[in-house]
Amino acid sequence: MKRTLSKTSINGFINYGIVIAAFLILQLLMAQGMISNTLKSLLVPVCCYIVMAISLNLTVGILGELSLGHAGFMSLGAFSGIVAAMAMQEFSPVPRLIAAILVGSIAGALGGVLVGVPVLRLQGDYLAIVTLAFGEIIRNIIVVLYVGLDQKGIHITTNSAGPALEEGGIMVIKGPMGAVGVPKLASFTAGFVLILITLFVVQNLVNSRAGRAIMALRDNRIAAESVGIHVTKYKLMAFVISAALAGAAGALFGLNYSSTVSSKFGFNTSILILVFVVLGGLGSIRGSIISAALLYILPEMLRGFEFITKARMLIYAVILIAVMLTINNPALKSLLEERDLSLGGLLGKLKNGGRAKKGGAGQ
Amino acid sequence: MSFLSNILTGVSLGSIYAIIALGYTMVYGIAKMLNFAHGDVIMVGAFMCFFATGRYGLPPLVSVLLAVVVCTALGILIEGLAYKPLREAPSLAVLITAIGVSYLLQNGAQLLWGADTKTFTPIVSGSLSLVEGRLNISYVSLLAMACCLVVMVCLTLFTSRTRMGKAMRACSEDKGAAQLMGINVNSTISMTFAIGSALAAVAGVLMCSAYPVLSPTTGSLPGIRAFTAAVFGGIGSIPGAFLGGILLGIIETFAKAYISTDLSDAVVFAVLIIVLLVKPAGLLGKYVPEKV
Numbered sequence: 001m002k003r004t005l006s007k008t009s010i011n012g013f014i015n016y017g018i019v020i021a022a023f024l025i026l027q028l029l030m031a032q033g034m035i036s037n038t039l040k041s042l043l044v045p046v047c048c049y050i051v052m053a054i055s056l057n058l059t060v061g062i063l064g065e066l067s068l069g070h071a072g073f074m075s076l077g078a079f080s081g082i083v084a085a086m087a088m089q090e091f092s093p094v095p096r097l098i099a100a101i102l103v104g105s106i107a108g109a110l111g112g113v114l115v116g117v118p119v120l121r122l123q124g125d126y127l128a129i130v131t132l133a134f135g136e137i138i139r140n141i142i143v144v145l146y147v148g149l150d151q152k153g154i155h156i157t158t159n160s161a162g163p164a165l166e167e168g169g170i171m172v173i174k175g176p177m178g179a180v181g182v183p184k185l186a187s188f189t190a191g192f193v194l195i196l197i198t199l200f201v202v203q204n205l206v207n208s209r210a211g212r213a214i215m216a217l218r219d220n221r222i223a224a225e226s227v228g229i230h231v232t233k234y235k236l237m238a239f240v241i242s243a244a245l246a247g248a249a250g251a252l253f254g255l256n257y258s259s260t261v262s263s264k265f266g267f268n269t270s271i272l273i274l275v276f277v278v279l280g281g282l283g284s285i286r287g288s289i290i291s292a293a294l295l296y297i298l299p300e301m302l303r304g305f306e307f308i309t310k311a312r313m314l315i316y317a318v319i320l321i322a323v324m325l326t327i328n329n330p331a332l333k334s335l336l337e338e339r340d341l342s343l344g345g346l347l348g349k350l351k352n353g354g355r356a357k358k359g360g361a362g363q
Numbered sequence: 364m365s366f367l368s369n370i371l372t373g374v375s376l377g378s379i380y381a382i383i384a385l386g387y388t389m390v391y392g393i394a395k396m397l398n399f400a401h402g403d404v405i406m407v408g409a410f411m412c413f414f415a416t417g418r419y420g421l422p423p424l425v426s427v428l429l430a431v432v433v434c435t436a437l438g439i440l441i442e443g444l445a446y447k448p449l450r451e452a453p454s455l456a457v458l459i460t461a462i463g464v465s466y467l468l469q470n471g472a473q474l475l476w477g478a479d480t481k482t483f484t485p486i487v488s489g490s491l492s493l494v495e496g497r498l499n500i501s502y503v504s505l506l507a508m509a510c511c512l513v514v515m516v517c518l519t520l521f522t523s524r525t526r527m528g529k530a531m532r533a534c535s536e537d538k539g540a541a542q543l544m545g546i547n548v549n550s551t552i553s554m555t556f557a558i559g560s561a562l563a564a565v566a567g568v569l570m571c572s573a574y575p576v577l578s579p580t581t582g583s584l585p586g587i588r589a590f591t592a593a594v595f596g597g598i599g600s601i602p603g604a605f606l607g608g609i610l611l612g613i614i615e616t617f618a619k620a621y622i623s624t625d626l627s628d629a630v631v632f633a634v635l636i637i638v639l640l641v642k643p644a645g646l647l648g649k650y651v652p653e654k655v
Contacts, residue, residue, distance in 0.1 A: 136629070140629040313466060318467060
């Protein structure tokens, strides 16, 4: 027992180490002026996507429920974070950013509760379809939402004329045009800190009593229930934390651009994050970090090659299917188990996905 | 009169949803999987018809048949290549694979046929004027309703009377027992996919005739709405898909007419969430308690 515990905490420290090292190296390179402007502009979104991938991994890999509306929580976080940041004009950037991220994560968490409470009691693929529906609802609602700020507070309306504002009031969200005139508060350092916080939250959750309960639910719900694990409570816990982290990432993402439209957070974004998680390895936090960073930056770097830009999502789709078929291949699985092989690196982590059915054997 | 015309629009839209939902519900009933790629098969069917009539000038009936044949083959191919190897895999893996297939079809179509929106030539045009011209029903709407009825009747007869249909019902009840009775489970599942995909082709042509725009993402949202219809009616139940589809079409049309066009999807999905909350098994589905 002690050995496994120390192993997991070492694993956790390696993750922190990777993130800190990457941050320091990038900072050093930036100081030397060795990073192009294109790459620099990608740093904050990459941080957001890494947080998104880790948080989605909590739902898909650790809890074992498929969420297809993760971008919906990101959207909630982005727009509420933008409103919060705009409402605090008189403060300096750092507290504004922190407040925005906090508001974003609260909005995400509320969304998570709203979706999770009815749906997590159901079994099967319903969560997938409801989260998908939820993402679309959020996108739909933000398109018709007009939010303005003035001395008296926040005004929200669906009237396309916008709310009646007092003198000096500003419009924050303009319906189909999305949020405009957003202060660019996000910075790479903030993204880095957010990743560390995410790692801290998720890793400590996974290694806690609650985390073990959550994984037990994934591996065998009936067995877990029979030893007294409260199914809805732990499912909701994982789901809401995941949604809150997505909200925080959304707030950071929203404050990185001067304008944001809700179609940025559509079904495609949710799938993109799912691709990151699956390719990094279900249940593997390190895998999520690495695959999100690589898969987000690589296509942007390869923009020069026309074919890759065009076929990017096609390639992702093929890889997604191929990975799923490979890790669930009975011949390969029995071969691995027979020889007690654990392929190092990516594939070893991927085996976790198949483990769900085996009731967690071999751990 | 606008109320009546809304009802008619709703029913005809709902008929299309019902045909799509039948594909979802049959596959779900038998393979216990959510076939995400179903919506994109609709798109492929519509594209086939689009090219057959638009580019090669084939008569509408031939191009619809062509679309049906291509989609049936596509359905069997998808099932054989992507889903069959995952029969024993956890449902999460199957679901992710299905999403992968859906993405593959969408992006493949985008590469092959371009991402731009095309104008679909309806297979029938014109409309029927009733009550001194105050109520217009397009022939496409009538065709959609007729198709839906025919499909419903045929499927009901098929599943209750024929050997293959009985095999399907047996497989959806208990695969192991069905296999012991000498039913070839694999070919039965392939057959289900074939029927579902053929229906998807019909639905695709009807949908694009009623709303004549076509792009690689045309199928995805109607696919999700039709899935909502299937869940609404009770997933796995054929009359349920019919009822759910029609009701959803009416709800959507009314939401568009009386609430807001932008919010119609939100209303439809809110219906889904409420149904799952109040009656998770759907209107006509039966609740099956889990045995340990």
